Amino acid sequence: MDRKEALKIVKEQITEHRYEHTLGVMETAIQLAKRYGADEKKAELAAIFHDYAKFRPKEEMKSIIIEQKLDQRLLSFHSELWHAPVGAYLVQKEVGVGDLDILDAIRYHTSGRIDMTLLDKIVYLADYIEPGRHFPGVEEVRELAKTNLDMALIKAISNTVQFLMKKNQPIYPDTFDTYNDLVFQLK
Ligand code: DGI
Ligand code: FE
Ligand code: FE
Ligand code: FE
Incomplete structure (x- = not known):
């Protein structure tokens, strides 16, 4: 599937604002794939479809x-x-x-997982640092992503967890597992 066809399909599923975000994730994912030697085509498609289900009714997702x-x-x-x-x-x-690599990168783009693939990491981070993102700490993660994908991920997850904890929100165990896994593997 080429970019044009994929974008046309996803555009019908999401809002204009989310579509702009998706374009940012796509460009960022391709840049990261180039920098870290991942499959650019897979990064592009995974990024395009990463938020495909974002606006499905809760009841449908629950079913x-x-x-x-x-x-x-x-x-x-x-x-x-x-x-x-x-x-x-x-x-x-x-x-x-x-393509299972693409589907996994979509599946784990919010929580991460233990033993994330390079493609998983790229989509997760591209989602966090795309140019339309402006939350506190994002600039530091952008800088880290230029030299060390794992350090950038640790910082991004750490920011997310701290943000959720400040609001007394529960943390999904896979989010912690991902964080621990990356920290254990720090060299
Ligand atoms: O879909 P996006 O907004 O582009 O980004 P995303 O898929 O990374 O979703 C981010 C949202 O998910 C954000 O509101 C924080 C929330 N989130 C991420 N990890 C966890 C979480 N929420 C809970 N409760 N627990 C988590 O571990
Ligand atoms: Fe998402
Ligand atoms: Fe994310
Ligand atoms: Fe997203």
């Missing part, structure tokens, strides 16, 4: 999590987490993307 036997713990955590695994499922089913 998919139950019926497709996705991680049932998701249901106890914030529904913001759901669009990533549900998105991977729908991008496969509705768009016909079969």
